[in-house]
Amino acid sequence: MSKSINDIIVEYNLKHGIAEKYLKIANIEYADFDSNVDDHIISFFNFQFLQKNQQLIALEDELNISLFRISEKDTVDPSKLSKIPPKNYYYISDDKKVIGLNLSGNNFDSIEFISQFKELEELNLNDNKIQNLSPLAKLTRLKHLQLDNNLIITLEYLRDLKALEFLTLSNNKIESVNWLTNLTKLVSLKLNGNKIKEFKQLVDLPKLLNLDLSSNEISNVSYVTNFEEIAYNLQDNKISKVPDSFFIKKTFINYKRLRHSLLHLLYVALNSSKLDSGFINNVLDLQEKTDGEVLKNTAKYRHAYDRIYNTYFTLIFNSYFEKNPIISPPLEIILEGEHSVFRYFERRDTQEREFIYDAKVTIVGEGSAGKTSLQTRLLDPQNALPKYEERTRGIKVVEYNFENFKAHIWDFGGQDVYYPVHRFFLTSDSVYVLVAATRGNVHNFEYWIPTIYQFGGNSPIIIVQNCFDGITANWNNILSIFYSNPDYNILKPYSQINLPNNNEGLEGAKNIIEETIKKLPLIGKEVVKSWVKVRDKVIEISETSPCLSFDQFRDLCREIDIEYDTNHFSDIKEIVDIGKFLHKLGIILWFNDTPLLRSYIVIKPEWLMNAVYFILDEKKSEKGFLTSVEFDEIWNDKSYIDKRDFLKSILEQFKIAFPKKSKLGEYIIPSKLKSLSDSDQWKIDINNKCIRLEYEFDFLPYGLTNQVSSDLSKYITSDDSVWFNAANFKKNDSHAQIEENRIKRMLLIKARGNDARDLVAMIMKSIDDVIDEYRGVNLKIKVLCNCNVCIGLQNPMEFDYDKIKEWINLGKDEKTCLESDEKINIRNLIYDAGFDYISKHDMLKILQENKTMKNKSINISPIINNNPQFSQNNNINIQQKIDIQYSSEFEIIKEILLDLKDEAKDNKLWQETLIECLDHFNRIEYAEDKPSQKTSLSIIERGFKKLKDLKDIVAISFLSVDIEKKFPDLLSHWEAFKSIF
Ligand SMILES: Nc1nc2c(ncn2[C@@H]2O[C@H](COP(=O)(O)OP(=O)(O)OP(=O)(O)O)[C@@H](O)[C@H]2O)c(=O)[nH]1
Ligand SMILES: [Mg+2]
Known part of the structure; x- marks a missing residue:
């Protein structure tokens, strides 16, 4: 079936960035854009209906290229959709002059031919091999010029192109930006990926809004004072000091404006059940006009607002300065948020400083x-x-x-x-x-x-x-x-x-x-003197009191104030600041993020480590468990006596040990247990069908099974059904066994019973959680065939889970088992094995069911970020800065859900659903560093599936999320998402 050109345009827009009017075409009611429009789209719109003139035909001949042309009546085969945007195309003005040319990707090393196109206003020469720009020198009408990925060294010939508004020169060999000083109309300038050391000359360009200097060789930016006016991208340089001017409120307010949509959503979500839509709209208007003040001043949401704002603070910081060796203010302090930075300034300006070596x-x-x-x-x-x-x-x-x-x-x-x-x-x-x-x-x-x-x-x-x-x-x-x-x-x-x-x-x-x-990054860090004093004090007393309660630590800091007649630690936040800082330096251990552990500060790290080590290498542990008396015997040093409960919490929290079910006070230490014996291993039994899943790792985290056993200890069947390399679990009348094979780097899960599927899902989640703590673990999941022949086989047919997903998305439901020649329903196979994968067809159905649900929308807009973003009316958005990691968006969704959960106190079912939903979103975050990990997409899907049950959530926005990069598969669901509008 052919689609009309209009459909394709709409589809393409939806896929590649959104502009309001295009969405209108698609009858989309709710959209929020600090729009992010691919320049190709604009070109495509403006010039699709034009005929080529002689000059262009001659150019096609000369260069042996073809320029794109399409007429209004054309229909396009959807299969050719990928050809959009066309590689080369042109624009013609009303009086038939060629004013736009896209000649990207042609490997041109010479562009002599271009000087004849004197009327050109827009020119794209990206991805060629151009070094000499002299043919451009006379094209003084140029407003948009793109020269990314060439071999340019000098910008001399651009110096008179004073009409230029958009100029991109990414990934060349440019060292000096001197020649650009006269280009006073520049609005957006991209110079990333060059060899620039200094850009003083650019900061005063009067119209400049976007300046991308990432991946250059800049080390000093002290001359930049207008961070709030220009959206700089200075990532991946050699900057060690962030100027104070960066931290002024205005820098962040710009950002806040851009992010108002999220605040809206929060507000709307929280109030949806109680307010009518007219009122909500008024609030949104007001919210926008007042920069978020409405929300901020609603006492109830103040806390959420602060948290969101702090998240933004670090995000915007990263969007300017990520991947720089920042030491001042110390990165640890910046990442704690705005207040932490201001407290730092305060300390810095009022106190003497010292360097830490x-x-x-x-x-x-x-x-x-x-x-x-x-x-x-x-x-x-x-x-x-x-x-x-x-x-x-x-x-x-x-x-x-x-x-x-x-x-x-x-x-x-x-x-x-x-x-x-x-x-x-x-x-x-x-x-x-x-x-x-x-x-x-x-x-x-x-x-x-x-x-x-x-x-x-x-x-x-x-x-x-x-x-x-x-x-x-x-x-x-x-x-x-x-x-x-x-x-x-x-x-x-x-x-x-x-x-x-x-x-x-x-x-x-x-x-x-x-x-x-x-050369270590922390060496030479500047800190205030009172902090150095706390450090010295901590080291001094660590021999005699290796572990302090938080209150004792606070008193220690305050004693320093008294001793020196200062007032640095009266605010508890100051004490938290230094606690976190010393932890980062490795001088103390403070697990501030874990509520159970937060109340102790270990000022001599080896004290804690040894406490844990003694448990592991103690003879008494060799039987695989310790009694309460034995704990007391091992931790008999006087420094341990009153900290034993804290130490046991550490063992549990670290997933090293867990309490026995049968004996109060006794703990099982799975890493010390014997291996699974042959007689305890589940046998494959043709009469006793079981689900089988196999995890294959490239690197098997040490003690994975031990950690999973600790994590799921309450589901362990009995105290003697856990081994060094295996464990049995039970939920209601269903059972599961996991077994790890170090040599083959594999983990096998078997499960049977009515709730087997839930049990497996739980185990998989626990495995995911453990793996999340390790960097770069790659794994493959195999679902073992459960046909009538395979269930009796030790080595049955195996299906790769990722492959099954692919097949399902292609609309296949069945595959043949090579052992039995039976047809296997692959959807059922993975469903039974605990997965919740939803194919795009199913997703479509789910979403369509919800279409009627009032006030509900899901809006996901991926961004293609390699082009300068200019919209039809030439308004530049500072949007370019916000290549936000999606986790922050989820962070905010989580805020919403958490708040809703609190409000749902009286409704247990609803609360449980919310918790589960939250959990899905929680897990998405961790997948961030591991795009290859199989979980991300299916978790999102599960999240959405859950969301559909939450009638009060009206809008979830993934605006600005670079979804396409992060979740390439997600676009296959595009139809489905689109249809919800
Ligand atoms: N013959 C010989 N003995 C050595 C040499 N280097 C170290 N040793 C001895 O080997 C033994 C083990 O060395 P250590 O330095 O204690 O080893 P380690 O890595 O600290 O061992 P653990 O603390 O058990 O992890 C000691 O008795 C050393 O004296 C060597 O070059 N030749
Ligand atoms: Mg040693």
Whole structure:
């Protein structure tokens, strides 16, 4: 079936950005746009009906290209839709002059031909190989000029193009912007991806609204004072100091205006059930006119408003400065929000400052690799090496001073019983020293390097080969696969040491470690003096009181005020600020985000780590559980006595242990249990049909099953149905077994019973939650066939879950099982296995059912962001700045849902639905770094499905969400979303 051109235009608009009038065509009633219009669309609209003139035909011949033309009566085959926008096209004025040309993507290196088109107002030469711009020098009518992705070095020939309003020069080789100073009509200028160091000359361009300088070599921006007038994009440069002028309110108010729609939505959502639509509209109007004041001044929503505003604050900060080595104000402080920054200014302006030269060095590696030997000789080359029996228990932290730096060396015990806790104590912003011995060649790089990356992020890794008894080994081959992975920040080459042989290699290793410390981002951070005093005090008393209650910590800060006759810590927020800061520096541990743990501050981190370690390497734990008396025996140091409950909460929170069902006060430690025995393993039984799912990992997080067992401990069938690598769960009369296979990096889920599906869904969610804490885990899910033949097979037909989704979207319902030749209903197969996948057809149905529901709309508008955004009437929006991560939008939706939940106190069912809905949205956030993760789309779908039950939600907006990039699949649902309007 052919679509009319109008349909296609509408569709295209919906797909690629929205302009109000186009939406009107589609009869869309509710739309909200700080519009974001693809320039191709505009061109397409203006010029689609025109005929080519001679000059253009000649140009086509000369360049061997074809220019786009379409007439009003044309119908277009939908399958050709992807060809829109056309590659090359033109515009002609009423008097038949060529005023617009798009010649992008032709690999032109010379553009001599262009000088004949003197009337040109718009020209797109993106994606060519142009270096010489001299043919443009006389095209003084040009208003729009695009030259992205070429080889331009100098802008000299643009200097007289004074009519230019929109100029894009992304990804060239430009170093100087001097030539642009005369272009006083410029409204939007893109210079990202060049080699610019300075742009003083541009800040005073009188009409400029958008200036994109991301990915250049800018380090100083102190001369910029008009952040509120121009939407700068300075991401990915070398800026270390954000000028104070950035933080003035006005900068953020612009943003607020743009975001008013979300505030509207919040307001509307909260009031929808009680107010009539006329009233809502009035409120919205008012809201807009007063910059959000209405909402802000409604006491009830004040808190939500503040939270949203703070979210915006960090978002807009990121939209200007993300990916810069910011140290002033400290990034930690900026990300806490506006008030935190102002408190910082206050402190900075009234107090003396000092620099912090604290660094963290983490030594890791297998047991007996020589970690402690290296540590001790770093401190003093004359120190004796540890005796063989002196294995490090838990962790030892020593201070290592050189020049004016103070490094805290964390020497970890390497035995594998300690693996489960690495995820809590390996942190980012540390130097990692990975020691591996040649003896026995037990380096276990496959574990250590990805693990360091997962928790230490981009922290540098120094590999030290301990040449036991002088034996050296060539590890270049083994390491090459890690070297070539850009995620891993491994310094090359690895060092070699042979300490018993006159400290051979020690000096070299020491140098590398010191040089790396000096380059750590936290080094040299400026803080106020009172904070340094708190740090010193904390270190001083940490030996005697390693763990303080929050109140004690507060008193400690206030004592400093008294001692120096100052008043820095009277506000509790100041104390929270410094608590968070010291935690980030690794000087204290404060789990401020977890309500159960918040009331204690551990000022000596190894105190807590050792408490946890002692549990893991204690003989008594080997039976897999500990009694309350045993806990007391292990934690018998006087510093532990009154903190045992807190420590047990930590064990639970960290998913290391969980309380027994049968005995009060006893805890199971799944990582210490035996492996699943053959007799306890569920057998495949043809008479006892079960759901089977298989997770396949590229990297299996250590102790995944143990963590899932702890997480779902209340569903564990009985205290003896949990093992080191497996667990049995029960819900009502349904049962499930999970079993992990380390060697094959797999996890198998089996379930049977009426609620089997729910049970599996719960397990999958828990797995997702655990994995979310690790960086970059890729997995595949296989759904095992449940046909009459396969249910009896150990190795049945396997269906890839992602593939099934693809098939369903193509409208297929069935696939043939290769074992039985039976037709399998793939929808039922995955539904039974606990998935909630909704195909686009189903989605359409759901949404259509809701179409009649009053006041309800879902509006998703993906943005294509590579083009300058100018709309038909040439109003530039600062919208360009808002390449917001969708999580922030969800954050706001969550606010709405949370609020609704509170209001729904009396209606249990509704409240439960809301909680579930919230949960779906909660999980979307985590998927952010992992677009490949299978969950994102299906979670969104589940979220929507739930939303449909919530009659009081009237509008959910994903405006500004770069959905297309984040969720490529979502567009396949476009029809469905569109139809709701
Ligand atoms: N023969 C020989 N022994 C060494 C060498 N380097 C270290 N050792 C000894 O090997 C043993 C283990 O070294 P450690 O430094 O304690 O190892 P570790 O990595 O700290 O071990 P854990 O604390 O158990 O994780 C100690 O007895 C060291 O004295 C070496 O080059 N040759
Ligand atoms: Mg050691």
